[in-house]
Amino acid sequence: MSGTDWRKCCQDEWVLQGMAMPQNLDWKxxxxxxxFGRNLLKNPSPHGLSKAIPPPEHELPEFPMDGPPIAQPDGDYSGWSTSTEVLPDDRSGIPKGAVICGLPQYTWFTLEQTVDLxxxxxxxxxxxxxxxxxxIQDWYEESQVHESIYQLHVKLLGADQSTVISEHSVNPTEDLSAYSHKWKEVSHVFSGYGPGVRYIHFLHRMKNKFLNGFFPTMFTGSSVMVNPIKSSA
Known part of the structure; x- marks a missing residue:
């Protein structure tokens, strides 16, 4: 087929009326x-979990774990850049003079990647x-690890990958008064964001706890999708 034919295939399949379709592109x-309509993130579920199945229960081991504290859960993190931040001990609420046998160690586990549009x-x-x-869509594991266990930061970037054209952040607080263990959805639609977007930077953080055993916060089904729907301001 000719370039014009491939251009028409694109226009017909994605119903792109009103969208600029220059002749000089390789439309094939x-x-x-x-x-359009596919997940642009690589490796969206590195723990091998699905939001269609409830997250696995984490049980306290019969004996304390040997060795240094664990900071991040096992997984295949190919496609992601990762980092770990060990948080200082939280001694608030401990009565003065109390004997402390052990305190939980909390860590933020950060995963990020950049999409070249x-x-x-x-x-x-x-x-x-x-x-x-x-x-944007993401699913994280509701747990009793802490009142703050998840953060999301997404930025639409210009061609220099440093100019922020639009951004969205989520930092929910968990209700620890009643036990609940399920996947929680986080989503956002960028619309009317202005010209110049060439990259999307996706970053989320999960909080983990170590005390005798390791209690992670899992995620699954992270996605960045572009729909052939014209935005509105």
């Missing part, structure tokens, strides 16, 4: 990249003028 590559088949004129909806 764009069509094969399938830039041009490399994923999205072109500049479409991103600048049409400004399609950018949909």
């Amino acid at each position: 590559c764009v069509y094969e990249a399938k830039p 041009n490399a994923e088949g999205l072109w500049g004129e479409m991103l600048d003028d049409f400004q399609p909806q950018i949909v």
Whole structure:
């Protein structure tokens, strides 16, 4: 097929009326990249878990674990940049003079990755003028680890990867008064964000606890998707 034919295939399949579709693009590559309606994040579930199945229960071991504290759960983190922050001991609420046998060690485990929108088949004129909806979704494990166990920070970046055009942050507080253990959804739709977006930086943090045993906070189903729907301001 000719470039014009591939361009028409893209226009017909994604119903792109009103979207700038320049003649000089390799429309065959764009069509094969399938830039719309698919998850642009790599390795969205590194723990091998699915939101369709409840998260596994974590049981206190019969005997305290040997060795140094564990800071992050096992997983295949290919595609992610990771880092760990060990938090200082929280001694609030401990009566003066009390004998302390042990305190939990908390850590933030951070995972992040950057999506190159041009490399994923999205072109500049479409991103600048049409400004399609950018949909973010994530699922984290509700637990009794701490009242703050999850944070999400997503930024829409310019071509220099440092200019922030739009951003969204989530920092929920958990209700520890009653036990509940399920996947909790976090989502956001970027719309009317303005011209210049070329990259998306996705970062989330999970809090883990170590005391005799290791109690992680898991996540699954992280996604960044671009929909062929024109944004509104």
